[in-house]
Amino acid sequence: MIISLNHYLVLAALLFSIGVAGVLTRRNAIIIFASIELMMNAVNLAFVAFARHWGDVGGQIFVFFIIAVAAAEVAVGLAIIVVLFRHRETVNIDKVNLLKW
Amino acid sequence: MEAFFFLLLAVVSIFSGLMVILQKSPVASVLFLVLTLVCVAALFVMLSAPFIAAIQVIIYAGAIMVLFLFVLMLLNLQRFTEGAWSRFQITGVVVAAVLAVVTALLLRAVPLPADSGFLRETPGLGSVEAVGLSLFTEYLLPFEIASFLLLAGIIGAVILSRRRP
Amino acid sequence: MLETIIILVKVWAVLLTLVSLAAIMTWVERKESAIMQDRLGANRADILGFRVIGLFQPMADGLKMFFKEDFVPPQGNKILHTLAPVLAFFPAMVTFAVIPFGNVLNIGDLAIKLQIADLNIGLLFILAFGGFTSYGVVLAGWSSNSKYAMLGGLRGAAQLISYEVVLGLSLVGLVMVYGTLQLDRMVLAQNELLFGFLPAWGIFLQPLAFLLFFPAAIAESKRIPFDLPEAESEIVGYYTEYSGLRFGLFYFAEFVEIIVISALVSTLFFGGYHIPWLYEEGFAFPWGWTWELPHLVVVILRLAAFFVKIAFFAWLQVLIRWTLPRFRFDQMMRLCWKGLLPLVVLNILVTGLILLLAQN
Numbered sequence: 001m002i003i004s005l006n007h008y009l010v011l012a013a014l015l016f017s018i019g020v021a022g023v024l025t026r027r028n029a030i031i032i033f034a035s036i037e038l039m040m041n042a043v044n045l046a047f048v049a050f051a052r053h054w055g056d057v058g059g060q061i062f063v064f065f066i067i068a069v070a071a072a073e074v075a076v077g078l079a080i081i082v083v084l085f086r087h088r089e090t091v092n093i094d095k096v097n098l099l100k101w
Numbered sequence: 102m103e104a105f106f107f108l109l110l111a112v113v114s115i116f117s118g119l120m121v122i123l124q125k126s127p128v129a130s131v132l133f134l135v136l137t138l139v140c141v142a143a144l145f146v147m148l149s150a151p152f153i154a155a156i157q158v159i160i161y162a163g164a165i166m167v168l169f170l171f172v173l174m175l176l177n178l179q180r181f182t183e184g185a186w187s188r189f190q191i192t193g194v195v196v197a198a199v200l201a202v203v204t205a206l207l208l209r210a211v212p213l214p215a216d217s218g219f220l221r222e223t224p225g226l227g228s229v230e231a232v233g234l235s236l237f238t239e240y241l242l243p244f245e246i247a248s249f250l251l252l253a254g255i256i257g258a259v260i261l262s263r264r265r266p
Numbered sequence: 267m268l269e270t271i272i273i274l275v276k277v278w279a280v281l282l283t284l285v286s287l288a289a290i291m292t293w294v295e296r297k298e299s300a301i302m303q304d305r306l307g308a309n310r311a312d313i314l315g316f317r318v319i320g321l322f323q324p325m326a327d328g329l330k331m332f333f334k335e336d337f338v339p340p341q342g343n344k345i346l347h348t349l350a351p352v353l354a355f356f357p358a359m360v361t362f363a364v365i366p367f368g369n370v371l372n373i374g375d376l377a378i379k380l381q382i383a384d385l386n387i388g389l390l391f392i393l394a395f396g397g398f399t400s401y402g403v404v405l406a407g408w409s410s411n412s413k414y415a416m417l418g419g420l421r422g423a424a425q426l427i428s429y430e431v432v433l434g435l436s437l438v439g440l441v442m443v444y445g446t447l448q449l450d451r452m453v454l455a456q457n458e459l460l461f462g463f464l465p466a467w468g469i470f471l472q473p474l475a476f477l478l479f480f481p482a483a484i485a486e487s488k489r490i491p492f493d494l495p496e497a498e499s500e501i502v503g504y505y506t507e508y509s510g511l512r513f514g515l516f517y518f519a520e521f522v523e524i525i526v527i528s529a530l531v532s533t534l535f536f537g538g539y540h541i542p543w544l545y546e547e548g549f550a551f552p553w554g555w556t557w558e559l560p561h562l563v564v565v566i567l568r569l570a571a572f573f574v575k576i577a578f579f580a581w582l583q584v585l586i587r588w589t590l591p592r593f594r595f596d597q598m599m600r601l602c603w604k605g606l607l608p609l610v611v612l613n614i615l616v617t618g619l620i621l622l623l624a625q626n
Binding site for chain 1 (some may be wrong): 103105107109114118119121122124127130131134137138141145148150152153156157160161164165166168169172173175176185188189190191192193194196197198199201204205208211223225226231232236239240243244246250251252253254255257261262
């Protein structure tokens, strides 16, 4: 059995779907955040697999940028969760609905 | 040999990915995410991207995930298992399953070119030199913009988490 | 087949050396502190009346750890409680895989490279696995279900992440000078000469980087003056709830880290296994003398030089540990973010400017 692009893409798609399921089914802000990271990693895997497929380093550069963006996103996102917790004493995003009406 | 390692890593990463969303305790969830990240990093090494794999482990597993754990420990622990599941649980699972099936069908429908880098080696593909050269010539502008983004992230995090008097 | 055997022998030899060096370090720590405090120090452990300046102490320590009750806090998380010491110990050991302890050893027409894995990303490999040690601290603090362990874990997480930034950035200057991340090639570049007489060691090319790297590395090993996660006189630390062999693993990991830091400092800044003016054929002094040596002698001399350097820096770290008092937490954080970090960035800037000027 030769491992080719399709195998990696299927794996990436599965990981991405797991991340989507996590975001849609969980209400804990931290776990939703972790699921988003899972989705990002699935995309990274697809990028690196394509880089190998085409023999082009560009895909890896994109992963580099995605990781940089993820770092900034996590710093701000976790700060928001900490502030949220200080004000509302909860990380359940169903209870954070002030802007809803 | 390669197929064996791929299957092993794929199974472990999907299992730990499922555990990320199924665990009740966020700490366990984050730790399983670390396992997934390490598995994906190992897959990067197999895809001849050692530099990206190292970056992934250093930044994702070594810094971002420790930050997650730090925040979890900083906040009150007991309240963290409350409200674990959404009301739209079944809808969510169905949407994700449909997404997975559609992607798989699309992958089957689109024929991929046979002239694949998986069959012929591209020398020096993911080495530090290749990545660095590409990063500082072709992708120089995005690189600089990324540094501004990180700066904005730092300032945002500092301002957000500062206690107001 | 032969290659596999060679690699296995290398791994075995390195592991054995590392573990026994760390065991000896526990004795060095006791003895050196005793000398500094004008005590007699570890001299009670004896076998049939032989004391041999307390050298049996590590054995006695190990036996004691082994027979102690292995207590797991009933409200804590048992799996993570077991996993934490392993996560503290294992990554520290693995980093040694990329450190070269000698050049090529030729036996007949067999060339053996005295390094386990010569990775293209050697330096990043060390940083990657170094980053994993923080999980040991954080999980030990969290899984114990104890206030003190929790405080220690929190402090540890903040400290280790902060000093990792300085640690990583202080090496950027070196990477710029030597133009590689491969430790083997870095060490080879350090045997060149500057101005015709001075060996091109990292300490001469990047003195500021060394002054920043060493404190950051000590902070990563969580020892005095940076032992805030532990701080036995305030909070007892992240391993408050540990006993027996699990505690022993944490304790031992600390000494393995000392050895790893010493090896890293000598590899990156002090020429690795090189002795100044010693080349493959023998000594060639800058004032014209030459002294030819057989291949085997050169290899052994270099191996010995590497050990001497490791021993020196291990001794230095123990000296620092027993000399300085502990920082306060805010002082330590200020030192990192307001003291070391700007200097590290300055170092990169100056190095880049000098390299640019040297090119034109």
